[in-house]
Amino acid sequence: MTEPTTPGTPTPVDDRRESFEREALVHLDTLYRVALRLTGNAADADDLVQETMLKAYRAWHQYQQGTNAKGWLLTILRHAFINEYRRRTRHPETVDVDAIEPFAVFEDLQEEDPQGRFFDQIVDDEVLRAIDELPEQFREAIVLSDVEGMSYEEVARILSVPIGTVKSRLFRARRLLQAKLYDYAVGMGYIKGSRA
Amino acid sequence: MNCREAVEHLYEYLDKELTPQVEREVRQHLEDCQPCLEQFDFEDAFLKFLQARCRGRCAPPELKRRILHELFGE
């Protein structure tokens, strides 16, 4: 039995809850967006985020308040994904990401559309579909950096890779994504293009 | 700084990950070099487009309710 508390006096549980809401729950949208791109479907993304929050709340005493809660949560989310969801929701990587030769869309469009106006014609769903087709290592780099705006250092910490790896993955991921969107735009007739 | 070096730093420049010194050198180059400036602008437009297209999704309210219930029993 716990002692009844005087109303207005914060208990340790209230403190814990309050700080968790303030520092962790505010990142729910970020966790959800990253989970969606990792799992590829809404039901698994829901479960992954819920599990992440549960694990985070249990381990909340290990989190140093005022430090990078978003990075801490995303690290938990990614581990949960790797351990429990990846085998079930995605096929293991069969692509050698280092062998992917990046294609420079800009060089091809220098004459026709140097300002990249064709991007504006591509709708959200098409962009998300193109991201989902990227190899997982590229997908997570793009989502953390370009969608969630995290620094190279934060991304490196979450993915447990050196900063140089983040840079090179981002470079190839962005170029590959551009090439996919370019092919789509050519197919839709938004641009002529000249890629063989 | 020449064109090759500037382009090598392209994404780090746009991501604001360069040291102030190198960033200044890249900016200097872009002031004097129209072709590089066009390429940087193109990539900048691409990154802004990406973020604009993907940031819209929010966690469903139902998920938030589920989590609050699970954590705090509400």
Ligand SMILES: [Zn+2]
């Ligand atoms: Zn130049």
